[in-house]
Amino acid sequence: MGILGLFFAVFIACAAAAEFPFPLQEAHNVELTQDYDYIIVGGGATGCALAATLSENFRVLLLERGGSPYNNPLLMRVENFFLGFLDDGAQNFVTTEGVANARGRVLGGGSSINAGFWDRAPASEIAQLGLDPVKANTSYTWAENAIVSLPVLGPFQSAFHKGLVEVGVTPDLGATYEHFVGTKTGGSLYDSNGQRRPSSNLIAAYANATNLQVVLHATVTKVQFDDGLSKPTAIGVEFVDELGQIHAAFLKADERSEVILSASAIGTPHLLMMSGVGPAEHLKQKGIPVILDLPVGKNIADNPATRLYVPSMSPVEPALVQVAGITPFGSYIEALSGVQNLQGSVIFQKVVGPKSTGEVLIDSMDIRQNPSVTFNYYKDPEDLQICVGGLNVIEELLLSKSMTPFVNGMQAMPSGNILGLPIRKFYPKEMIDMALGAYCKANVGTMWHYHGSCRVGQVVDAQFKVLGTEQLRIVDGSVFDFCPGTNPQATFIMTGRYMGVEITSRRLTS
Structure with missing residues (x-):
């Protein structure tokens, strides 16, 4: 077209x-x-x-x-x-x-x-x-x-919510406007008709x-x-x-x-x-x-973000941010799906604060x-460590059972691994974190x-x-x-x- x-x-x-x-x-x-x-x-x-x-x-x-x-x-x-x-x-x-x-x-x-x-x-x-x-x-x-x-979640956003809980972003807070550590479905400025x-x-x-x-x-x-x-x-x-x-x-x-x-x-x-x-x-x-x-x-200041495009094996509903994973270490994880006929999702994390500032x-x-x-962005090393922690959660999320219908084995991971060969479990944590830190810096974006x-x-x-x-x-x-x-x-x-x-x-x- x-x-x-x-x-x-x-x-x-x-x-x-x-x-x-x-x-x-x-x-x-x-x-x-x-x-x-x-x-x-x-x-x-x-x-x-x-x-x-x-x-x-x-x-x-x-x-x-x-x-x-x-x-x-x-x-x-x-x-x-x-x-x-x-x-x-x-x-x-x-x-x-x-x-x-x-x-x-x-x-x-x-x-x-x-x-x-x-x-x-x-x-x-x-x-x-x-x-x-x-x-x-x-x-x-x-x-x-x-x-x-409060939105009614479609198939992808429901799986995203469940997947975050599955990988330890707990407790499951259900649907709420309030902010607590855990996974929640939040409010939206969009009505039920979009x-x-x-x-x-x-x-x-x-x-x-x-x-x-x-x-x-x-x-x-x-x-x-x-x-x-x-x-x-x-x-x-x-x-x-x-x-x-x-x-x-x-x-x-x-x-x-x-x-x-x-x-x-x-x-x-x-x-x-x-x-x-x-x-x-x-x-x-x-x-x-x-x-x-x-x-x-x-x-x-601006909260640095890192995004990952995830093509889906199953249809995804058009939805902007509806679910947030609020980690105890300061990374917020969210996703949007099916927007502009996107057959997949964009999953991203952003850094709380941040401590880095400019002018x-x-x-x-x-x-x-x-x-x-x-x-x-990332001038303060603590901001970078939060990004690394958030990307670790995202990689675990992609490997979760809840997300299985919405990913495929050829999905590239921020650490350099492939989803279908989840060998990250065999690598030393230090090596994975080093790769994720480089990914944070190379792919820094805004929210x-x-x-x-x-x-x-x-x-x-x-x-x-x-x-x-x-x-x-x-x-x-x-x-x-x-x-x-x-x-x-x-x-x-x-x-x-x-x-x-x-x-x-x-x-x-x-």
Whole structure:
């Protein structure tokens, strides 16, 4: 089938999503008729939850640099997952290490292009972030009631779940949103018909339409400050539309009003630096006047992943991530199957944490272009050892009875052995681990779980307010110094709701 035939089949076979039942404006036609209590930069996973919550009581402007995912089956249908990365909703880039990556550039952000897995962070990680566990649970539930459900597993995903338990990733946790060591079937943003429910659905479910203005194709180029006060004070933003026209939006003249950055662990530090907040020497090199010297963009991290394609002897159902093996040593093992007519599966492991970190730096002075991003994958040897442990589990999984119908004897293993000749049991563990370590390094990939570029205590305080400024806050994955859960989107969305409730409560009682 040619490329035109492929796209014709995709669009005919897949019903488009219903129109989004909430007014969305295009930046080139927008009318900013009043000032705002809150201007939120970034309509991604966190920003949509935050905007929906704050709009219950305040006038909110949500600016999203991309378009809408609705009525786009490349983004909204489970079977088109890989094709979604060819859409404008994904902004692709390559790290300085040469690893291909992608950023969300669409309403819903990563939740509109990712595999949709839903896993709450463990209680210890909630405490590490300084959040109240009871309030966090309430915020998770708020989102789950609107956009999450537990999937019914097909033949492959069932075998994958059983196989992980068989090889010792125990206990069998059944189906749950909670995070514990063992094997679980987690939640999904996809419904039973394979339709995606991105975080932007939270706006339709909960937002006050009279208080919330959502503007698409609005790329914020600068946070505007009044630097004549004792501290640099955010007063608004500048943004550019698709036609290149520049617009400005302003906060109300109220010291409680805020610009809130929810532009992701890559977009938020990029915008801050372009606005004059960041490492002073780097900003001076780029000719940007320094408003505040902060380690913005430092210590960004991405959980390194290693994938293995496994052709199947039996039919496999189209499914993205539905099952997770959570090992006690810090490797998370997941799989997707049958996507884009794939007659097989992709099994992968990713490293918890990680301990290795890098940085975001300005490259082009056009903020619409990607910044320079370095993750330093496996720089810390502990990350590499976790990868080796995860690949050992995957090799044992491929040899399990549960997986027999979905593998074949010619399957190549990461250690260099062939599945039909399972001679790994005769090799010294040191030799196998050495081979697996080389495989980890040679096949490093991303799971798009960027975080940590504006960390608490370094760039923001415990309430995520930018240190040394007034009326400027960050609420997104950049404030995290770890990747929460097996997949962070649940906790990023929860944090948007949580902080929206906290901001509302403090303002209404002040």
